[in-house]
Amino acid sequence: MFHFIEKKISDRVAELVRAQFGADATVALEQPKQPSFGELAIPVAFHLARQLKKAPKAIAAEIVAALGPLEGVSALEVAGNGYINVRLDRGAYGLGVLRGGGESLPQDSGKIIVEHTNINPNKAAHIGHLRNAVLGDTFVRMLRANGRTVEVQNYIDNTGVQVADVVAAFHYLEQKSAADVEKLLNDPAVRFDYYCWDLYARVSSYFNEHPEALEWRHQTLHAIESGTGELAQLATTIADAIVEYHLKTMDRLGIHYDVLPRESEILHLKFWETAFEQLKQRQAIYFETEGKNKGCWVMPASAFKEQTNEDTEDSKVIVRSNGTVTYVGKDIAYQLWKFGLLGKDFYYRPWKTVYITSAHPQPEGGGPHFGGAESVYNVIDSRQSYLQDVVVAGLRALGYNQQADRSIHFSYEMVVLSPGTAVELGFELSEEDKKRPHIEVSGRKGLGVKADDLIDKLIEKALEEVDSRHPEAPADERRQVATQIAIGALRYFMLKYTRNSVIAFDFQEALSFEGETGPYVQYAAVRARNILRKLAERGQALPDFAHELNQAAFARQLAAEDFWQMLLIASKADSAIDRAVVSGEPAHVARYAFQLAQAYNNFYHGYPVLTEESPEKRTFLLWMTGYFGAQLERTLGVLGIAVPEYM
RNA sequence: GCGCCCGUAGCUCAGCUGGAUAGAGCGAUUGGCUUCGAACCAAUAGGCCGGGGGUUCGAGUCCCUCCGGGCGCGCCA
Secondary structure, three states: OHHHHHHHHHHHHHHHHHHHHOOOOOOOOEOOOOHHHOOEEEOHHHHHHHHHOOOHHHHHHHHHHHHOOOOOEEEEEEEOOOEEEEEEOHHHHHHHHHOOOOOOOOOOOOEEEEEOOOOOOOOOOEHHHHHHHHHHHHHHHHHHHOOOEEEEEOOEOOOOHHHHHHHHHHHHHOOOOHHHHHHHHHOOOOOHHHHHHHHHHHHHHHHHHOHHHHHHHHHHHHHHHHOOOHHHHHHHHHHHHHHHHHHHHHHHOOOOOOEEOEHHHHHHOOHHHHHHHHHHHOOOOEEOOOOOOOOOEEEOHHHOOOOOOOOHHHOEEEEOOOOOEOHHHHHHHHHHHHOOOOOOOOEEEEEOOEEEEEOOOOOOOOOOOOOOOOEEEEEEEHHHHHHHHHHHHHHHHOOOHHHHHOEEEEEEOOEEEOHHHHHHOOOOOOHHHHHOOOEEOEOOOOEOOEHHHHHHHHHHHHHHHHHHHOOOOOHHHHHHHHHHHHHHHHHHHHHOOOOOOOEEEOHHHHOOOOOOOHHHHHHHHHHHHHHHHHHHHOOOOOOOHHHHOOHHHHHHHHOOHHHHHHHHHHOOHHHHHHHHHHHOOHHHHHHHHHHHHHHHHHHHHHOOOOOOOOHHHHHHHHHHHHHHHHHHHHHHHHOOOOOOOOO
């Protein structure tokens, strides 16, 4: 509702400013510093002051005079040095909310692809991957809540070095056959992704000590690329198994995908070759004949760097002198496909719970269509921004400027461990590491907190609490509630930080259920439900709000400043989500959820609903309870957090 | 060396395209359960917004510079 009014006023003022002053000022609305100033502040007079060479205060007064009465607005006041403060008509506003006025505004504008998770299928997922997946998934939910059409992709690099290393480790280091690995996979006593986690760390350190063993990697990569032989078979088995583990881990967090595009298909369907032709034709890349990049196809640095000293040394190699393509090259091809610009498509088949790409036509034919989006968000950590710039430059060099503008690197900072946490996990730190403010999570070193371990730990902690509060409840139900709380805590923890803030992971903070946490918000939602449940238990029916609450009743009840402020906050969900979408910042939604919960907890504490004696007030309080509850649940839904039956 | 990010309360972080008196949570101190269950609420203390210049009617926010920290800059992905 708030968002609706906001837009209406903003549009109206912008129109007037154009007509009255012939100026094109952006009419952004602000929240007044103090609630007593009103509900909205329009600072437009300040922006006009410079152009018109007039005092802001005078301009503001002119605008107010020209504006006349506005629907839903009870007063416009010039305040401070030139603010226009807006006071809303409380009765009309309350009634508008009750009638569901302007809640959702459908605004579809073409398909948006969001790619996230993208974990190398060679080991278990860790907290760094969790941040990626939770950010991506929440952004998807935000977009959908905003009325957009979204396709979720999780890219699987099943033919890369990381997979090859684990394959080599099984084959050369452990001397295991494909049958042995198969046996290991089916052994219920073995967590295969955890096994690979250790194995990957082991082989990485082995490579460090025995550089000559790197030949294993080359052999394996070669075998994987040819797609035949035992090593290739082993790679497929391992990568598929690990991907399945990742899907299960993410499923615990409520994270799902539409399609899993795989590197192997990009290879076999020759996506790169097609892109290569385009790049050569448009002269986006050139064949280097001298210098250190001699014999390579390179992209000139001027394509992706702001300023360049024309030094060819800065160019980015796309095709190596041995004829193989780099990761960035493949990524350009993949990005072209996402926009439907490659002129090629994958084949798809259902696999587990999603669609996965295939190199061969499927018997049923038809099938789903993926890719061909209008804009693309790649959720990738900020360390890869340089490479993402190169990919975008590739699109631009091909003349796809619009698509380049709509290729968004949805970047975020990494998750690191405090030295204390690293020690707690049983890692031995070098003297150098101990001095550092934090330690980078490293799959190669096997240094990190595994996603499933953290989830399990959170569930156990939540379960202790649930057990002591609800000993009478069935055990499986208690576990269900504890799981929802644990996931709520984890998702919120990953979302409360803005994207470009480094998260220094700390168990104590992550395991907290109090204060600014997911469970705090869940608790508020549960409390609202409890009141309504209690009402039903007493055999009382919910009033017919539309019938019993008219504008005058709302005006009377909302005259109380407390109620008015509470209703305002509760009605700002759309506004908060929209702002978060525009700024690409899921943390804004998390923050709003917390503020909403705070407001509700105040309401809950200050105004006993069921014992209220005044009939009108009681009806109003019940309505507020329902509305708060609905807004809390909706916001939590956008955050991917469930509301437990009880807490 | 070049590029990007960060520096705000003891700790962890917000602060929307520059706007009115800089905010939360945790921790600390104090108070509140008579079940709409306290995973809560209330109150108090705590700040040269890293330093210095500048732009502006107005700067935590923009520009320059310095200091401190992180991350990139491969014919790895």
